[in-house]
Amino acid sequence: MSDVLERPAAAPLDDGQLKVVGTRPVRPDGAEKVTGKAMYGADLALPGQLVGKIKRSPHPHARIVSIDTRRARALPGVKAVVTAADFPDLASEEYEAGESASNLRDLSLNVMARDKALYDGHAVAAVAATSSAIADEALELITVEYEVLPHVTDVEASMASDAPVLHAHLFTQGLAEKPSAPSNIAKRNEIKRGDLEAGFAEADVVVEGRYTTAAVHQGYIEPHACVASFGADGQCQVWSSSQGQFMIRTYCAKILALESSDIRVTPAEIGGGFGGKTTVYLEPVALALSRQCGHPVKMVMTRDEVFRATGPTSGAVVEVKLGAKSDGTLIAADVVLKYQAGAFPGSPVGAGSMTALACYDIPNFSIVGYDVVTNTPKVAAYRAPGAPISAFGVESAVDDMALKLGMDPIALREKNAVRDGVKASYGPTYRNIGYVETLEAIKTHPHYAAPLGPNQGRGVAVGFWFNVGGESTAAVNLNEDGTAVVISGNPDIGGSRASMAMMAAEVLGLPVEKVRPIVADTASIGFSMLTGGSRTTFATGMAVTQAAQKVVEDLKRRAAMLMDVAVDEVEFVNGAAVCRDPAKASLTVAELAAKAAQTGGPIGAQVSLNAQGAGPGFGVHVCDVEVDPETGHVTVLRYTAAQDVGKAIHPSYVEGQVQGGVAQGVGWALNEEYIFDRSGRMENPGFLDYRVPVASDLPMIDAVLVEVANPRHPFGAKGVGEVPIVPPLAAVANAVRGAIGRRLTDLPLSPPKIRAAIDAG
């Protein structure tokens, strides 16, 4: 139905006429952030505010026999203590909100364990007290009696028939036959085309591999933090750092059985999300504590808690078999994906499956995915969720295929590249994509022809992400002095304030400095889906553009009124209403704003829409590494990432998105991993032991923006934030293969593994 009802976007404006879009103004949030004035989740303080803290399970799998909170409640200074008994026991219900589809009951159980603790760090109780020290003491005074159960953290071990079962009610979905016993495999999905067997029979060359990736965390610098206040009349306020204030509102309402109108969520500045802040952990707990005592409650996670109890992405096993003709035509592909979901179902294996072969036009393929629960933290979205994992396997195998065929790795990808009119592996037919242009950009880039030294290697990989649209609301209001405010309901995680202001300024003919972009709370603007899926500049940008266009239409109408001419005599040019009759003086936005009272009142417009036609994006990366044969240490020497970005509204931000995605992908490839000890406890829950790349680990990453306009967006934009994390895992691994002459298949490519491979060689 949505196809039929979708509102068509205006035709893209002529690129040559653009005055603001495509330029690089100073970012509107920059000064506030670098001077320390921006208010993050932990920066708000309310009168009477308490400190909330969570008691967490030390066991990865245990039945909760009893919880005794009496001693904690009796401690002076303790104002509230909650356990699962203080939350409604939700019926299982499917619920979707943007990027993070969640079973609501699971979401509630992840926020507070009810009968079982399912991972090391799982919340079992919470307290609110007048000081941090008292809250800590109260946590100690809570006695939890556990019956420790056998646990499983590895994805394949969890799939085994003799594995400890996490959920007695969980029966595998997607099987041909209804399963007779519960299983840790929550779901099996399959995408097929053509005849796989016949395809492989036709192949001249076959490559095969088994690849593994470790669970890695989004690694946002700002830990989860919120303040919640529950009013005596049931009206609540939440201030928190997240990727979606409306998502917070919806989830809190559902988990606490409130109505949306009872909750007002004000977004704090966000210190990184990358998909990991598309769900709730603290907010419902803080509200439950505040409800019990009447005080506002602030909760701020430690880094330890962030690692142990918030979503990393899946550790996974990827099996890939590719068949090609001797001319390089890929003729068959068999992909099996096994993704950790963590304690509750919901790994990104679906998206991993859909993106695995999305860059390739292959007649015969099968992609089978498994969503597997394990005694590890429930995974959360992480930038292009699922895609880097499957791309790591596929792009490693394609690299091996190029080697076996003696073909240039870009030439092999170009030969099999999807183009406009090709039916994507995941279903729809491509239109207006810029993949081939992006391959071309790398093929002709000086980097690709630069010489390599000893112990150095060069790797190429490609990547794909859908990008999404969806529901957004935006308003554009003129101030009385002719400046403007642009209001949206999307937290700015990657430059959306700048892009919103720029698109509005372009339409209004104002300098961008005259347009202030605002991220409003849930009570001050209409509903918007969260910031994620690379949707905001596309979908919310479309709402902003349409709202600004409505304002322009209103300005023309008011100008006609003041000029005493018909509306169609008035045009809007460069920020002024101009009459065709040259005898009439034109009226600027500022002049029209000053006369708003006499032409009908304040000037502004609000637009809500469900944007369609986001347009998928493609990335082509090339990476040079040098391997130290003594230590096995990998240095990334040079990295160039080309991307099909539609139209870059603010090119610096787009480059920043590309650079940031690459940096995270390099960390995933080389350093990052969750390490569990035998008892199932995470051994490295801190940035000293869980090592994300820092500036000195990386070269300047060269971002090449390939602009093939998306005709479904008024300025040709598409999402850009997720594609760049997809290729790096394989690009780095392929470069390492080039440097040491051996294929490594298990991430991270840490020095011991490299040393072992060199020694084995």
Add this chain to the structure above:
Amino acid sequence: MSDVLERPAAAPLDDGQLKVVGTRPVRPDGAEKVTGKAMYGADLALPGQLVGKIKRSPHPHARIVSIDTRRARALPGVKAVVTAADFPDLASEEYEAGESASNLRDLSLNVMARDKALYDGHAVAAVAATSSAIADEALELITVEYEVLPHVTDVEASMASDAPVLHAHLFTQGLAEKPSAPSNIAKRNEIKRGDLEAGFAEADVVVEGRYTTAAVHQGYIEPHACVASFGADGQCQVWSSSQGQFMIRTYCAKILALESSDIRVTPAEIGGGFGGKTTVYLEPVALALSRQCGHPVKMVMTRDEVFRATGPTSGAVVEVKLGAKSDGTLIAADVVLKYQAGAFPGSPVGAGSMTALACYDIPNFSIVGYDVVTNTPKVAAYRAPGAPISAFGVESAVDDMALKLGMDPIALREKNAVRDGVKASYGPTYRNIGYVETLEAIKTHPHYAAPLGPNQGRGVAVGFWFNVGGESTAAVNLNEDGTAVVISGNPDIGGSRASMAMMAAEVLGLPVEKVRPIVADTASIGFSMLTGGSRTTFATGMAVTQAAQKVVEDLKRRAAMLMDVAVDEVEFVNGAAVCRDPAKASLTVAELAAKAAQTGGPIGAQVSLNAQGAGPGFGVHVCDVEVDPETGHVTVLRYTAAQDVGKAIHPSYVEGQVQGGVAQGVGWALNEEYIFDRSGRMENPGFLDYRVPVASDLPMIDAVLVEVANPRHPFGAKGVGEVPIVPPLAAVANAVRGAIGRRLTDLPLSPPKIRAAIDAG
């Protein structure tokens, strides 16, 4: 022009069908306020916040020779010191914003004295420091060299030709001839009709009096308070308690030469305003301090500062001469009004003049008003600004006239009452007023016939206020669960959150509990004029109603889409879209909200308008007092106030407005006054010495709501908040005259004056 362009209001809904409007739901802000959770101006705390304080002149009139801030700046912990040199020296410019018309340069000079201190308490410098104690010490370390000048605080003394001149550039406006010398009379205004001399010649009875009122303060419980933060990039935030966040934004932008888009003002909860919070005192100073040091700065006035440096209303002299035929027909009226403006021009004498005779249909009259500067704090608006003062004189004289004619005081007023079709003394022709009905309500009220005891008296008085409309913006957004949010830009000073939610609920067919009303910041909603002039329920309510009606139209369109029928087949009844075809199931708001994504995205609408047709209001009050002949103490025994309220959206709030206005009027009549010593310093700047009535001083005030619908508002509403303060001054004085048999003409009617009158009798 506004008449032509004004948007017509929808026709009033049929009263009999109303389900929400006219009921008395629990107030949406009640629990938050009584539990202490509401965030007032002083309740916000920001990281790194400093304490800002102001150094004030101890002299009522002095040239500032020099200010030495060096020692203050050198004090450890002092982060910023500002004087007038830190503000642009504004050119004189006329500027109007809602209730408070101000000359911008004067506004700036009132915020911070530049060359002269013009009243005891006038700000001369300000500091921001890391603690309150350091700020206090810094104020002491600022050395100001003054040349003390002669001062004048009394209005008539200030009009004298030999009075010390406050402003060398001030020449009286409104004179027939251009004045040759500067004067403290800023302006003379005059309203005339008929032939005054002929009128008095025709009169059978003439009464005459000279009446004085003292300067009184609005007496809001919450002192002025704000937090301001000036960003390194010039983007500012202000949190403050005021009657208009947009007013704060405009004034701060003008005083600091910023653009509106640079400033985001978030309204705090307001602890009383009554007109006194329609201007700025602290906000520009806090911004200037924050600009200098980069820290957020909080400033909170003491009660002493509130009295000495924020607007009271005018002390005044009112001269009234009335002529009547022996049958009671008023034939001539001569009114002279002399109002203190305080240190800068802008007393409410204009409104005092326009309202003085607005209840009477008199063929011959003259009203002359004088706006007079004095060495006292600049006056600010106070509930029906100017009207209680002129009404005190006129209603006292009318009472004397009734006595002289031997007529019942209500009968005399009824005989001369304005009615529909009568041209008001201030210009327009009355339409749809309910004055006669209101007189009738008191005439037939049991109170009016109740017996009086010894030393008791009964007084009657009437009063008028214009009420205004003007520019407002509102939005109504549906949440995904079918609840709704109503957003306006008007601080709730008298129940507007309730009335906005109720009007939206009525239109949407929702229970009012499902509709959450929000007062948004200046960046989250379009422009609205401030809350004042009794405009909000009328004008903003019209915007809310229209926005809700737009939502209903959209819901019908979406329902038609889902039902697969034409839009005109769908009606909206009781919160559901119903198809004429009974085979189609109807769809509730909640069901339509749940399907918003597939019918075009989020559901909401924003409306801006410039509302016309507010409709004036009339009040008729009757008051019984008992005078203790020993002490001169006056006890108010019984008070009944009837008012022409249009349609009471939430009757309890309307009653509260009436009761509150009466309480303030009684204080003005009996207790309140600014007392200056010989050196021009205020002697009673605190609630112990400046005595506002407390609960034990007052009987339960009986409010009688007379509902004559205002056809220009969708539910028939008109402003109600200002009328009730107009009659009490005279009603009390007339009652005292009844009790002691002598007319007192000088407010307040404090015990020594009463004793003196009794003794003189």
